[in-house]
Amino acid sequence: MNQRLSDYRLFLREFRQTFHSTGAILPSGRMLARSLASKVGCGKEGQKILEVGSGTGAVTSQIIARLGPDDRLDLVELNGRFAEVLNDRLKQDPSWRQVADRVRVLQMPMETLGNEQRYEVIVSGLPLNNFSCQVVEQILAQFHRLAAAGASLSFFEYVAIRKAKALCSKLGERRRLTGIGQLLDRELDAWGVGRKCVLANVPPAWVHHLRLPGESFGSSSEAGPLLDGVAAAAN
Ligand SMILES: C[S@@+](CC[C@H](N)C(=O)[O-])C[C@H]1O[C@@H](n2cnc3c(N)ncnc32)[C@H](O)[C@@H]1O
Incomplete structure (x- = not known):
């Protein structure tokens, strides 16, 4: 309980000071955290798992x-x-x-993580709706580079938040949010394998699960057109 209270306090403080990267006022609730972690332990033994944007460790x-x-x-x-x-x-x-001997904490932006290591399971807590389209595009490309063949990627977004924000935003911000929506929709259309609405979270959230091609991605012709264009138009 003490741990949870101090996590809440730290989260609130970081939300005020670094809203752009923190992106949430509270850590994820237990149901959301469980759903995000649900692909861990499903595959073969000895898997490499990556969590990006771990915060205070609710999903961890x-x-x-x-x-x-x-x-x-x-x-x-x-x-x-x-x-x-x-x-x-x-x-x-x-x-x-x-x-602890099998866990590493890497303090860095995930965009700079080297891709000598491939992961079978990737879980993301990144607040994608806060970033520019160009950064979202870089992050999505980085997920592909880091994925082993057939890797699972799970990430969340708060229900209706992007559309609600876009409705009361000026043109530039509306374009940014629409661009992110298009990038995510294309990614989900190409690789999505399921999604779950977690109502028991503040605020309620969608968890998206994708299966990434991994090593074959980039040599295929799908790589370029999937992400090109949208970001350029919205930036
Ligand atoms: C919405 S919080 C999620 C925290 C935690 N996973 C949870 O669900 O409670 C987003 C987290 O992503 C981290 N973050 C933002 N941009 C990042 C980046 N480029 N690379 C790594 N972490 C990042 C923030 O510092 C923050 O901890």
């Missing part, structure tokens, strides 16, 4: 609960204060300590 806890004995987990978090919380939990939280 659910990933850890599903981690197989030979699985490895990388947590990529931009914010140094959140990364510190994650490192502290690896030392102090009993269930996190059990797997």
Whole structure:
């Protein structure tokens, strides 16, 4: 309970100070976190799992609960204060300590993560609706570069938030939000395998699950047209 209260406090503070990258006033609720982590532990043993935008570890806890004995987990978090919380939990939280030798906290923007490592499961907590179309495009391309063949990608977005924001925004902001919607729709049309509405979250959220082609992506002709154009038009 103490952990949860201090996570809430830190989140609120970071929301005020770094709204653009934090993107949420509260950490994800348990149902949302469970749904985001649901692809962990489904495949073969010894999987490499990547969580980007781990925050204070709400989703990470659910990933850890599903981690197989030979699985490895990388947590990529931009914010140094959140990364510190994650490192502290690896030392102090009993269930996190059990797997600490198989978990790495990488404090960096996920766009700069090298792609020598491929992941079978990718879970994203990034607030994509806060970014420019160009950044969203880079992030989506990075997911593809980091994905092993047939990898799963799970990410969330709050229900109706982009359309509601667009309705009361000026033209430039409306174009940005529409562009992000188009980028995500194309990605989901191409690779989406399921989605779930989590009403028991503040605010309610959609969780999207995708299956990425991984290693074959980029050599195929789908790579370019999927993302080109939309970002250029909306930036
Ligand atoms: C909406 S919060 C989600 C936190 C947590 N996953 C949860 O569900 O409670 C977004 C997180 O993404 C992180 N973030 C934003 N941009 C990032 C980037 N480019 N690379 C890595 N982390 C990023 C923020 O610092 C923040 O922790």
